[in-house]
Amino acid sequence: MVSNLARNAIDQLKETIKLKLLLYVGFPLLGAVLVLLLFIFLVIGLNQGIPSITETAKSKQEASQLGIDPELMKIYQEIAEKYGIPWEILAAAHQASGVAVSSTGGGTTNVNVSGQYGTEIAAASSKYGVDPNLIKAIIQQESGWKPTVVSSAGAVGLMQVMPFNCQSSGLDPRTTCREPAKNIMTGTKIISSYLKRVNGDLKLGLASYNGGPNRVSGLQKKYGQSYESIASYLPKETQNYVVKVTGYYAKYGGTTPIQGVDQRKSIEELAQKISDSKKTPAAGCLDQAKSQTKLNPDLACGLYGVKNDWAYVKQVESSSQTFKAISSPAPGEINSNMKYSGGRFPWPVNGRLTSKFGPRWGRNHNGLDIAAPIGTPIYAPADGVINISKANPGGFGWYVKIDHGGGFETLYGHMYPNTVTVKVGDRVKKGQKIAEVGNNGHSTGPHLHWEVHVHGKPVNPEPYLMK
Numbered sequence: 001m002v003s004n005l006a007r008n009a010i011d012q013l014k015e016t017i018k019l020k021l022l023l024y025v026g027f028p029l030l031g032a033v034l035v036l037l038l039f040i041f042l043v044i045g046l047n048q049g050i051p052s053i054t055e056t057a058k059s060k061q062e063a064s065q066l067g068i069d070p071e072l073m074k075i076y077q078e079i080a081e082k083y084g085i086p087w088e089i090l091a092a093a094h095q096a097s098g099v100a101v102s103s104t105g106g107g108t109t110n111v112n113v114s115g116q117y118g119t120e121i122a123a124a125s126s127k128y129g130v131d132p133n134l135i136k137a138i139i140q141q142e143s144g145w146k147p148t149v150v151s152s153a154g155a156v157g158l159m160q161v162m163p164f165n166c167q168s169s170g171l172d173p174r175t176t177c178r179e180p181a182k183n184i185m186t187g188t189k190i191i192s193s194y195l196k197r198v199n200g201d202l203k204l205g206l207a208s209y210n211g212g213p214n215r216v217s218g219l220q221k222k223y224g225q226s227y228e229s230i231a232s233y234l235p236k237e238t239q240n241y242v243v244k245v246t247g248y249y250a251k252y253g254g255t256t257p258i259q260g261v262d263q264r265k266s267i268e269e270l271a272q273k274i275s276d277s278k279k280t281p282a283a284g285c286l287d288q289a290k291s292q293t294k295l296n297p298d299l300a301c302g303l304y305g306v307k308n309d310w311a312y313v314k315q316v317e318s319s320s321q322t323f324k325a326i327s328s329p330a331p332g333e334i335n336s337n338m339k340y341s342g343g344r345f346p347w348p349v350n351g352r353l354t355s356k357f358g359p360r361w362g363r364n365h366n367g368l369d370i371a372a373p374i375g376t377p378i379y380a381p382a383d384g385v386i387n388i389s390k391a392n393p394g395g396f397g398w399y400v401k402i403d404h405g406g407g408f409e410t411l412y413g414h415m416y417p418n419t420v421t422v423k424v425g426d427r428v429k430k431g432q433k434i435a436e437v438g439n440n441g442h443s444t445g446p447h448l449h450w451e452v453h454v455h456g457k458p459v460n461p462e463p464y465l466m467k
């Protein structure tokens with residue numbers, strides 16, 4: 001009896017201990033695991049939701065460890081896209097063909113520039129390989145050497161840099177971008193990239209600086225490669241600009257606007273060769289390709305045509321793997337595969353933030369309102385394809401949406417239809433003007449209503465904007 005009672009008591013005690021163990025150890029442990037899971041989930045979610053610039057910095061670092069200048073990588077990507085060749089194959093083929101050097105040049109050493117802003121001009125010239133006389137000629141025309149000049153389009157400083165270009169370089173168009181040293185550096189970077197696009201042609205480079213690089217390349221596609229063949233289709237302002245700056249340039253004693261374009265030329269020639277032999281492969285090549293390499297036979301024969309040597313093709317195949325592992329779009333840019341790869345958008349318009357994302361008037365305001373005078377240009381903040389351009393009279397007025405790839409879209413509202421310069425299906429480049437600020441639709445004053453969509457859902461655009 002007693003022992004039975006005792007046994008019952010012991011059993012009861014055991015039950016209590018089990019319960020207490022569960023209460024004091026089991027549940028808190030479970031709780032801790034859940035909290036940890038939630039934390040991991042949040043960290044991953046945030047990292048994917050908000051673009052990070054560290055990724056880009058990392059791949060830039062990898063690029064330089066591989067001995068490839070990030071600028072050069074961009075050239076590979078541009079030309080590869082043009083010829084429909086994977087960029088890593090073109091890069092590997094170029095490096096293996098013996099014509100490549102490790103840097104795009106630029107790097108004119110010991111530049112000595114006399115006169116106003118000589119030190120600043122010398123620094124920019126040596127960094128981007130642009131003839132200092134050309135920088136002087138552009139300053140002469142753009143601002144007459146007055147650093148405080150602001151144009152009606154919002155261009156600022158000695159070299160009249162557009163706000164979106166300031167922002168792409170991390171500068172504020174209202175302050176830092178107007179400082180002579182930074183303004184000259186940014187303006188020189190821009191003219192250098194335009195000149196490289198046109199293989200160093202002075203007139204085409206200047207036409208791009210004044211009239212926009214996309215206008216120039218668009219006209220070239222239609223009317224021919226030379227400046228002379230497109231000149232009459234350019235705005236009068238641009239035509240006059242080219243005449244004036246080439247005049248100043250000659251007066252300053254300039255002859256060669258930029259260094260390092262031979263490299264671009266050699267990449268382009270190689271891409272042309274690969275593309276040609278891809279289209280008309282050598283006899284028997286397609287059959288041999290299958291046993292020689294894992295590359296797509298067309299592409300393999302394209303490469304084979306460069307040196308008629310399978311060893312070269314194999315070398316390109318293997319070193320392209322290393323290139324494939326890295327990609328280095330600049331912050332806020334979209335790479336050539338149209339995948340959003342991190343970074344931040346420059347402001348699409350130069351204006352003042354008047355209304356944020358969030359609840360407003362009883363519902364959610366799905367974007368930012370950026371106030372600016374009617375007619376202020378709106379620029380695509382990244383490459384993309386226009387997928388909507390239509391009227392919404394009771395709401396956005398005329399509005400436009402850009403698909404940037406990788407699930408990213410941006411939306412622009414309240415424009416007047418006659419200011420919209422793009423149509424559905426158009427490919428737009430970062431910095432390309434797409435429309436002007438209006439007051440169309442349900443709007444209480446001239447502004448741009450701007451939304452960022454991620455996988456179809458409007459998100460707060462602010463984290464995606466450059467400060």
Ligand SMILES: [Zn+2]
Binds near residue numbers: 355365367368448
């Ligand atoms: Zn709005």
